[in-house]
Each structure stands twice: as structure tokens, then as C-alpha cells.
Amino acid sequence: MSVAVRLSNELVNEAKNYAGVNFRSVPKQIEYWSKLGKIADENPDLPLSFIKDILLGKEELEAGEVEEFEFELD
Numbered sequence: 216m217s218v219a220v221r222l223s224n225e226l227v228n229e230a231k232n233y234a235g236v237n238f239r240s241v242p243k244q245i246e247y248w249s250k251l252g253k254i255a256d257e258n259p260d261l262p263l264s265f266i267k268d269i270l271l272g273k274e275e276l277e278a279g280e281v282e283e284f285e286f287e288l289d
Contacts, residue, residue, distance in 0.1 A: 227241060234244035254266050275281055 222245070226245070230241045230244045230248070233239075234241050237244065237247075239247065250270075251263065251266060254270075255261070255263060258266070
């Protein structure tokens, strides 16, 4: 479901800059920021870099780009 939302020109222009660098559309860039903000708000003790790494790991898992890690026991 899509909903029309009024956003400031400043936010949209900033999103355009980041969207271009990250190969996203402006709406997808704003969705990404929203998702990061929600996760950060729900987990205030986690650094942003850790949250980004978790999201990247989830994407890699969904794309099948992972392999099982085996621990070596002495």
C-alpha cells in the first residue's frame, strides 16, 4: 500500500544525493533511512554500523551468499 506524504524539500534533496551514491530511488532511500531509524530507536545500545552489518547479513542470507562456518575444536 502506498500513501502520499509531504516531505520537506531539504529532506528530498538530501535523499537524492544519497540515493544516487547508493543506487537507490529517492523513495527507497527514505524507506532505508526510516528502517534504520526505527531499528536504532528500538535498540538504542547498538551502534549504527552494527545495525547496518546485520541488515547486510540478512540480505546476503536471503540471496544465498553465505556458507556454513565450522568451528575447530582442539
